[in-house]
Amino acid sequence: MALLALVGTSFTPLAPAASAQENPKLTFLSLPPFLNINTSAQVTFSLSGVAGYGGLEAFFLVYPIIPSRSTFQNISQGGGLGYPxxxxxxxxxxxxxxGGxxxxxxxxxxxxxxxxGVPVLPNCQGGCDGIYPIAIRIVESSNSQVVVQRSVPLAILSGASINYPLDVTPIISLSPRASAGTFRDLVSVLNSNYNLSLSVAMDGKALGNLPGTTPDKQALLAVSNWSASPNHQLLVTSYLPILPGCLRGLSGPGSLKQQIASSPPPGKVASQGIQSPVFFVDNQPTPADLKALAGLxxxxxxxxxxxxxxxLPLTLTSPVGEVAGKSTALIADPGISADLRIRDSSLASTTAISDLGQVYFxxxxxxxxxVVPLVFSVANATNxxxxxxxxKKLALAPFLRTQTASYALTRTPVPNDRVGVELSKSHQCNLPSSLHKAQGALAALESTKPPLSVLAPIRVDLLSSEGTIYTKRERETLSKLAITGAIGAMDNFTIVKGQAITLTSKNASIPISLLSKLDYPITLVVSISSDKLSFSKGSSQQITMAHSSITASFLASTKSLGDFPLLVTVKTPSGLVLQSAILDVRSDSFSLVGIVLSSGSLLILIIWWIRSPKKRRGKVDQSEPVGETEEMVPSEDQETTHAALSDRPLGETE
Known part of the structure; x- marks a missing residue:
């Protein structure tokens, strides 16, 4: 029975003995990152589902070396280990x-x-370094019946020199839903591993979750100091995970540019000759996503x-260039990601180190x-x-060496052959239908220059409405919250309407008063208009409403007497109309120009009427009298005239 149990085992537990309780389980509590020949190591584990430890024995087994990473993956998925x-x-x-x-x-x-009596690993004199499955087996001492067995891949080192370790790029991604406590714990881990070259991606939302306590401020300062080291790097992120291509073409609030501006700045890595920052993409991108990022x-x-x-083979040890035409990408290794997702944390970390070791060997x-990039996601204290x-295990492994993402992208040769990166063909953007309205409302609020404490939460709602961590319905709700918040932060005042404004002189000042319910100052534009008034110094004024009330005065000149309406409009400096009202104006005075023009017109009219009868009488005197006509006798002159006009020759008579 014992001999049969040695054959065909894998990383999974063997079937329990009949005498043991049902479902016995062995859990690794502590594992070394690797084993050194001729040096003692320890494995700590716990047992459950076993009726006490009386009559039970434990021992370890070493199975044949794993020859390749494909074999490593096969064994991880339940493949046989062979004979020990x-x-x-x-x-x-x-x-x-x-105890316990x-x-x-x-x-x-x-x-x-x-x-x-220390067991000997065969054929180790000429070098036996590599990755081996190591198993812990629990058996019944009376008959060697297997109760439970569990295995883990471990590097065994014989002491041979390692001159060129494998470069590893650990990228730590802080979830946007991480709590303040998780953030502070992460900062503590970073400082505890200060000598490692690490890259960290922190979404702006994760830092926005911080309540601003003294420990939070100290942690933020520690991150700033940490990122100043040449072997540490803060990657560029958006405020929260987004689809960059979906925001292409947007400007102002809610644009891709503002999403990125609302995240932590990249760390100082100038000493490594970095010419451009590195963007951490949370979601599987489309070509449009990468082009949008490259455009910025x-x-x-x-x-x-x-x-x-x-x-591609299981291992990609260089960046990929010409992605979507313009980008160069580091792609996280999926095998290491799978290792790190193993629920048993001690087993997960050791398996990941051994998997990287397999790439080295x-x-x-x-x-x-x-270089092998890996992404470690942190969302809670367990992570x-x-x-x-x-x-800690990575720092101890002599066959591995950490590097930043920028180092990997600039120091590692990019293959000449184009590699087909797996990109999404398209995305369902699912942006809120009210997004453009929310953008306009926030832009209007920003133009009023409110305090950051007022602006920040509304900006968060707008940016969050574009995040992929929310459902379509949640995004729509966030967008509408941004609209309501922006309008409410501005439109909380009243245009004072009292009795009619009376103008008693040709030039008068018109007062427009506003009553504010805001407890912070904002900048607004007050405008008035009327076709019965002219405004020599303009009809609009920009005011800062810093108190409960404010009055703007406009110098106006009247064009006519009587009552007429005056339109008052209050808007933001960006042009969004917030309120309007009609005030009554009564004018009791003409302007001097109006009086002169009116008087001149009247004088001309009077003169015309005075002269008009004389002209009529002159025409009557020059006409013929009515009555008997006299017979006209031609004079000598008349006769001469007629003779001169005769057709006869001179000297002839009748």
Missing amino acids: LLIGQPVPLQQLSN GSYTLPVDIASNSNSQ GYSDVVLPDTSYPNG DLPNSQATR VSELSKFL
Whole structure:
């Protein structure tokens, strides 16, 4: 039975013995990052589903070296381990007890025969470095019946020199839903691993969740100091995860540019010769997303493991260039991502280190510059604890070396052959139908120059309405909240309407009063208009409403007497009309110009009427008298005239 149990085992537990309780489970509590030949190590574990530890023994087994990463992945998915190369000495479980249900088993491996009885790893004299499955097995001492077994891949090092370790780019992504406590814990982990080269992506929303307590401010200062180191980098992010291509063409509030401006700035990495910042893409992008980012100068990007190129081997050890025409991308390794998602945190971190070790041992001591990016997501305190375990083991592994994302993008050669990065063909943007109205309302509010404490929460609602972490319905609600908040932050005043404004002189001052219910100052524009008035100094004034009431005065000149309406409009400096009202104006005075013009017209009319009868009488005197006519006798002159006009020749008579 014992011999049969040695064959065909995998990383998964073996079937329990019939005498044990149902569903026995072995959980790793502490694992070393690797094993050194001729150096003792320890594995701590717990047992559940077992009826006490009486009559039980524990020992370790070493299975054959894993030859490639594809075999590593196959074993991780339940493939067989083969026959063990080495079996440790069984130890009564009672002797291993730490109390509280945990046990610690020594793991000693020798390269040569020895008098201490330490098991020897075969064929290790010429070098046996590599990744091996190591199993912990619990058996019944009476019949060697297997109760439970669990295995983990571990690097075994014989002491051979490692001159060219594998470059690893750990990218830590803080969830936008992370609490303030999670953020502070993460900062503590970063400072505890200060010597590691790390890149961190912090969405603006994650930092916006901070309540602003003294510990929060200290943590923010610590992040700022941390990012100033050349081997640390803050990646560029948006305020929260978005689809950049969906915001292409938007300007002002809610634009892609403002989404990015509302996130933490990139860290200082100038000493490494970085010419452009690196953008962390949360979602699997489309070509339009990458083009939108490149249009703003972000052509170096980190992509999630869902963008890993189809048809490539399991390991991509260089950036991918010419993505969507303009971008160069680091793509998170999907295998490491899967390792880090193992629920058993100690097993997860050790498996990830061993998986990276497998990449190294595929080409040990290779002088070629190779880099493996990985993304570690942090959303809660458990994730922070898992990250801490992983980074501590990463720091100890001599075959691995950490680098920042910018280092990987600028120092690692980009393949000449174009690699087909897995991009989404299109996105359902699902932007709120009221987004443009919300943009206009926020732009209007910004033009009034309110305090940041008033502006910030409304800006958060607008930016959040574009985030992919919310449903379409939630986005619509957030957009409408931005509209309501922006209008309410401005339109909280009254135009005073009293008795009619009376103008008693040709030039008079018209007072327009506003009563404010706001407890902060804002800038507004007051305008008046009437076709019965002219305004020599303008009909609009920009005012700052800093108190409960304010009066704007306009110098006006009347054009006519009587009562007429005056339109009063209050709007933002950007032009959004907030309120309007009609006031009554009564004018009791003409202007001098009006009097002169009217008097001149009247004088001309009077003169015309005075002269008009004389002209009529003159025409009557010059006409013929009515009565008997006289017979006209031609004079000598008349006769001469007629003779002169005769057709006869001179000297002739009748």
